[in-house]
Amino acid sequence: MFKSSIRTSVLRGAIDALLAVVDEARFNLKPDGISVRAVDAANVAMVNLELSNSAFDTYSVDKEITIGLDLTKFLDLLKMGNPDSECEMVLQDSSRLKIKMGSLNYHISLLEPSTIKREPKVPEIELPGEVILKGADFRQGIKAAEAIGDYLVIGIETKPQEVFFMEAEGDVDKVRLELSKDDLFSISVVGEEYVRSMFSIEYLKEMGRVIAGADEVKLRIGNDFPIDISFRLGEGHVRYLLAPRIEAD
Amino acid sequence: MFKSSIRTSVLRGAIDALLAVVDEARFNLKPDGISVRAVDAANVAMVNLELSNSAFDTYSVDKEITIGLDLTKFLDLLKMGNPDSECEMVLQDSSRLKIKMGSLNYHISLLEPSTIKREPKVPEIELPGEVILKGADFRQGIKAAEAIGDYLVIGIETKPQEVFFMEAEGDVDKVRLELSKDDLFSISVVGEEYVRSMFSIEYLKEMGRVIAGADEVKLRIGNDFPIDISFRLGEGHVRYLLAPRIEAD
Amino acid sequence: MFKSSIRTSVLRGAIDALLAVVDEARFNLKPDGISVRAVDAANVAMVNLELSNSAFDTYSVDKEITIGLDLTKFLDLLKMGNPDSECEMVLQDSSRLKIKMGSLNYHISLLEPSTIKREPKVPEIELPGEVILKGADFRQGIKAAEAIGDYLVIGIETKPQEVFFMEAEGDVDKVRLELSKDDLFSISVVGEEYVRSMFSIEYLKEMGRVIAGADEVKLRIGNDFPIDISFRLGEGHVRYLLAPRIEAD
Known part of the structure; x- marks a missing residue:
């Protein structure tokens, strides 16, 4: 399904960037990397994160899948690992993710993607x-x-x-x-x-x-x-x- | 009676270890060192501290004596001294302790030992x-x-x-x-x-x-x-x- | 009128020293430097600050003038600049001060000096x-x-x-x-x-x-x-x- 490994500090930074706008988000796990697009509740701010597969030390996805994550909880867990450690993630089924940092193993439940605010369309705007x-x-x-x-x-x-x-x-x-x-x-x-x-x-x-x-x-x-x-x-x-x-x- | 001198940082660490379980404790001042045994109010956790006379730079006790200390207050005072300074303690009578760290002199009142929760017996347990x-x-x-x-x-x-x-x-x-x-x-x-x-x-x-x-x-x-x-x-x-x-x- | 430039950290330290006693103060801008004298509301503590023109990198005052400053606000602004940066101040009129630290420009309103507690007389006291x-x-x-x-x-x-x-x-x-x-x-x-x-x-x-x-x-x-x-x-x-x-x- 989905299996990857990335430096813990890189993943922390990415989640933190999303948290500036939203507390939970859909992650699109695609063969070429992870992409997230989310808009805040008031529709004032949008965030788009692209983490290409080259950012990972190992990365494999059979077919595209979307998962939902509680970002605050996820970041808290990532902070428990050594920032320089390798963070391995394995999707067990569409509702559970296994995260391993050093000798630490987490099994966390995922959010049902349909319960998360829909991804916004990115408006086409001319900015001079x-x-x-x-x-x-x-x-x-x-x-x-x-x-x-x-x-x-x-x-x-x-x-x-x-x-x-x-x-x-x-x-x-x-x-x-x-x-x-x-x-x-x-x-x-x-x-x-x-x-x-x-x-x-x-x-x-x-x-x-x-x-x-x-x-x-x-x-x-x-x-x-x-x-x-x-x-x-x-x-x-x-x-x-x-x-x-x-x-x- | 009791007179000793020890690095301030060592004493701080010892008091801090006790504070993980209790706020006040009886200190048994014996010729071979100080020992403390205390149990929390709910009888769930016990702590035992042994600070042998070799941990001290100078140490002398005429005869065994038990004093009661408010650990939070004691640690606050120890934090006022330089951690690398020498902390001298002299028991003036069973109710007052003199503490000297560098040019700083404290006279603090002691707790009456009988008012402090009794020392627990250490249970004999087989742990495989x-x-x-x-x-x-x-x-x-x-x-x-x-x-x-x-x-x-x-x-x-x-x-x-x-x-x-x-x-x-x-x-x-x-x-x-x-x-x-x-x-x-x-x-x-x-x-x-x-x-x-x-x-x-x-x-x-x-x-x-x-x-x-x-x-x-x-x-x-x-x-x-x-x-x-x-x-x-x-x-x-x-x-x-x-x-x-x-x-x- | 008044135009000066000084290391931001020096000015910060001076304002902080005043804040130990008062929240707002009159600054006397004189040809030989800045002097401030203030007493707290309870008349218990007095502070006197002298910042001679030699503390400044450039300093010019046409004629003596007194301005009123909200010290808390002023210190907050100074903290936005790099402490090693040069802080330039230009008095625009008796009610507005321009402050420049690097690429940062503030225009702040001054307090009307007459609304600030009067400067105390420094008592002549013999202290043996x-x-x-x-x-x-x-x-x-x-x-x-x-x-x-x-x-x-x-x-x-x-x-x-x-x-x-x-x-x-x-x-x-x-x-x-x-x-x-x-x-x-x-x-x-x-x-x-x-x-x-x-x-x-x-x-x-x-x-x-x-x-x-x-x-x-x-x-x-x-x-x-x-x-x-x-x-x-x-x-x-x-x-x-x-x-x-x-x-x-």
């Missing part, structure tokens, strides 16, 4: 702005804003020069993180003078915790459009899509 | 199974079980081969730590095919915290019998005896 | 005892006393020899930190056999946290008089004055 920056910088912008307000504007300005910014405004105080070309891996806007959209810090906070560990994070930004955040995390690829909050004038 | 393992491994088995259920089965199986195991079962999930000969310092069972007894994780959790610091811990196990856990901690010798919870069929 | 000791030792004396009681007696005895002591007494327990000449940088009493005054641990606890970071702290002590505590913190100079609590006989 794109910036690639350090994960730690993106996180700093989020943390700095937390003390100021509940919303964060993320955008790119091209006049007088191209800058990426993250800006929060409270009743009396204001914070702005501004990074120019030299502080970024790349920046570009197609056909617009600027792009800016506003987001809830509550969601970004959780994502920021995960993104801080990424060397590079790519942001795609529009005007009052969702932000598309993607990055590699260890051997996995993570993508968050977060809906904007429309700014009142 | 014996295993010696790393303290850290024993602790991992306890921690892994915490997330699963309230009880932990500890045992040895001899068929098909000798293995030591710690197993917890919840409503739907199961965890088993299994260590074979190669992962253990020693394993043996006399006259039985297997031994197994079930214990409350609540008690083991506290003990596990202390045991994690021991290089080797010896477990003696029977069938639905108390477990006898003994280990060296710094210069002291600690023994826990924990009553089983009889498994319902 | 003086001792200079390690900040860490002073802190150890405070921490050790916390577990024992609510008040701490601080003093110097000259007979049979000069010792500095910190002493707390609870209902049944007692602690005394005693340091003689060899453990101190200096000790002296003018015209008295001893000096001793009693203080609330609640206040000392907060101060102790800050003082622990100072290599040397100078204490000036009288008999039932305020204690005068002064020390260098990074590039700043901090002074606390704490009123005594008169000992009941």
